[in-house]
Every structure is written in structure tokens, then in C-alpha cells.
Amino acid sequence: MAGKIKAGIIGGAGYTGGELIRLLLNHPEAELSFVHSKSNEGNYLHHVHQDLLGDTNLKFTGKLGEADVLFLCLGHGEARKFLENNTIDPAVSIIDLSQDFRLEDSSSFGDRHFIYGLPELNRDNIRKAKNIANPGCFATAIQLGLLPLAKNGLLDEIHTTGITGSTGAGQGLSQTSHFSWRANNVQAYKTLNHQHLREIGESLRQLRPGHNMILNFIPWRGDFTRGIFISSQIHCEEKESTMNELYENFYEGHPFTILGSEPIFLKQVINTNKCIIQLEKVGSKLVVHSIIDNLLKGASGQAVQNMNLMFGFDECAGLKLKAAAF
Known part of the structure; x- marks a missing residue:
């Protein structure tokens, strides 16, 4: 494509819209x-x-403008409503950051x-795609930690915690x-019932069709602003x-997915599109740690990575970001 593509954002006032x-x-x-x-028009x-x-x-606008790609940064359920209420030219690509289109049946x-x-699972299909359902943040961090195990048939029951x-x-x-x-507070929530479990399961079974994998996931709310730290434990x-x-x-x-040999920590990935993974083996247990910035690799950075693949750009274009160590 000659020249720059035009990108539009729907729902640009929130955290993911701001990052985009x-x-x-x-x-x-x-x-x-x-x-x-709508709330900030003008x-x-x-x-x-x-x-x-x-x-x-x-300035924010309440009208749709010219775009080759449209990013939907709307609440869950709102992306589908937006498409129902607005006519989008079929030539315009859509990258949706909600959960409205992530599952096979929707x-x-x-x-x-x-x-x-x-991208680490579906890069070839993304390159040919017209529309993308961007993964969830917890789902991204957990899947990237587990995909190699799923491919090699090493997953049966998984115990995962994430903050x-x-x-x-x-x-x-x-x-x-x-x-x-x-x-100064930490809390578990949506114990064993998080909304990202279905999309994680579909991705793992994509690599190992018919294999019964049980994922037990307990998410925590943490005392910091951004980032996700996942620890998944399996028998190995x-x-x-x-x-x-x-x-x-x-x-x-x-x-963007890197294996580290030393203990990893959130500041390595904050303000980047990276996922860093570290493995620890203790007896017959394997623990997989994975870390991302929830607003970048877990949302807007991955959306731009997908745009790059869809339009034939360098996958890293616009995403060569450096973490701030302190």
C-alpha cells in the first residue's frame, strides 16, 4: 500500500484508547x-x-471519519452494538479490543x-485477515506461558495464579x-470463573485438538497501576x-516473546509490547512465569502488532518501546 494508512479509534477516552x-x-x-x-466530542x-x-x-469527534483500519476500544458488549448501529465500509478493517468476537461461536x-x-498462535491467519478480535490481557499472558506445552501434549491439569x-x-x-x-491491598476475585478462561481453552485446544486440559485460574487485584504477572504450575x-x-x-x-534465564519482574515489561517467560523446575513440578504490560501486549500494543501483520508492515513497527527500569 502506497503511503501511510489511515487509522481511526472508536472509544478513545479510556486507557486502551489512550495507549493506541x-x-x-x-x-x-x-x-x-x-x-x-461521544462524551468528549469537541x-x-x-x-x-x-x-x-x-x-x-x-480533537475528539462524534462522527466517523476516513479510515483503512478501525480500532474498537469499547466496553464488552458495546463493540457489537456499535457495528449494529453504524454502517462501516466493508473495505475497512476492524480490530476489536473487547471480548465480543473472541470466541468461535461469536x-x-x-x-x-x-x-x-x-500473533504467536495465529500469525499466518492474521496476515490474511480483514478483521481481528484482540485477545484479553490475562488470556495473552497465560496463553503465551502455556502454548509450547499444549503443542507438545504436556498439559493436563494447570494451576494458575495471576496479579x-x-x-x-x-x-x-x-x-x-x-x-x-x-x-496496600491485594484481593482474589472471579476465582476459577474468569471470563478469559473460554478463549484460553479454545487456543490451547487449537494446538491439541481433543485433548482435555483443565485450567484452574485465580486472578488477584494488585497494588500497582499496570502489568500482569502469571505463574502456572503443572506436573512435568x-x-x-x-x-x-x-x-x-x-x-x-x-x-516480542522472550525466554529469560533469571528471575523475572514486572518492570522489565512495563511500557513495552514484550512478554517475558521464565521456567522453574522443582522436582516433578514445572512453574511457568509470564509477564506483560496489560495495556500494551495485553491490549493496544498487540492491536498495533496485529495491524502491522494485516497490512504487511514490519511486525515491530511503532512498537520498539523501552521499559523504564525505575
Whole structure:
């Protein structure tokens, strides 16, 4: 495609919308053509995302503008409603960041079919896709830790815990997202019943059809703003060196998923599109740690990664971000 593509954002006032704006403003192959927000129509972007002061004079709009790709940064259930209430040119690609089209039985809307947008699993299909369902943040971190095991038939029962920052709850305030509640506090929630379990299961079975895998997942709310730390435990008789080689081979050629040999920590991935994985073998147990930034690899960064693949750009274009160590 000659020249830059035009990108539009629907729902640009929240956390994921803000991250997308920042990424697209600095993308070498894309031009941010409009940012849609009913509640902020007419306001400068930097009135809501104040760090953008001096970076852009774009204003939020209540109308749809010209776009080659449309990012839907809407609440769960709202993306489907938006498509029902607005006519989008079939030539426009859609990348949806909600959970509305992630599952196989809900992956179509009219003539549009949405491909599950986890590049480490579906990169070839994403390159040919017109529409993408961006994975969930917990789902991304858990799947990237487990995919090599699923491919090699090493998953039966998995016990997973994961902690996420407050931005994972979105920008709207609730009792558990207020600073006074979140500070110096940790809480388990949606125990064994998180909404991302179905999409994780579908991805694992994609690599091992017919194999019965049980995932027991307990998520925690953490006392920090962004990032996800996952620890998954399985029974495994293989040597740690064998498992490290298995992971290295699986993720060879995938630029954002990296295997670490030392204990990993969240600050390594905050403000990046990376997933870093570390394996620990203790007796017959294998523990897989995986970390991501929930707003980037878990949302907007992965959405841009998918856009890059769809339009034939360098997969890393606009995503060469550096973590801030302190």
C-alpha cells in the first residue's frame, strides 16, 4: 500500500484508547485520522490524555471519519452494538479490543469474520485477515506461558495464579479501583470463573485438538497501576534444559516473546509490547512465569502488532518501546 494508512479509534477516552493514540501518533506507517468519543466530542485529546500536550492538536469527534483500519476500544458488549448501529465500509478493517468476537461461536458479524489475534498462535491467519478480535490481557499472558506445552501434549491439569494492576479494571471508578481501596491491598476475585478462561481453552485446544486440559485460574487485584504477572504450575517429568529448549524453539522468530534465564519482574515489561517467560523446575513440578504490560501486549500494543501483520508492515513497527527500569 502506497503511503501511510489511515487509522481511526472508536472509544478513545479510556486507557486502551489512550495507549493506541500514543502508539499511532508515532507509527511510521500509519496516520491517526480521527478519535471518536461521544462524551468528549469537541475536546482536545490532550484535555483527556494530558501527557499528549504538545504532541497533537487533534480533537475528539462524534462522527466517523476516513479510515483503512478501525480500532474498537469499547466496553464488552458495546463493540457489537456499535457495528449494529453504524454502517462501516466493508473495505475497512476492524480490530476489536473487547471480548465480543473472541470466541468461535461469536466470531462473526454479518459478512465479517474475526480472527483471534494472538500473533504467536495465529500469525499466518492474521496476515490474511480483514478483521481481528484482540485477545484479553490475562488470556495473552497465560496463553503465551502455556502454548509450547499444549503443542507438545504436556498439559493436563494447570494451576494458575495471576496479579494485575488497577488499569486492568478500566478508567471508570468502582469500589476496588479507588486509590484508598487499592493501596496496600491485594484481593482474589472471579476465582476459577474468569471470563478469559473460554478463549484460553479454545487456543490451547487449537494446538491439541481433543485433548482435555483443565485450567484452574485465580486472578488477584494488585497494588500497582499496570502489568500482569502469571505463574502456572503443572506436573512435568522433563528436565528444565529440555523445557527451555522447547520454549526457545516455539517462540523462535516471534520478536516480542522472550525466554529469560533469571528471575523475572514486572518492570522489565512495563511500557513495552514484550512478554517475558521464565521456567522453574522443582522436582516433578514445572512453574511457568509470564509477564506483560496489560495495556500494551495485553491490549493496544498487540492491536498495533496485529495491524502491522494485516497490512504487511514490519511486525515491530511503532512498537520498539523501552521499559523504564525505575
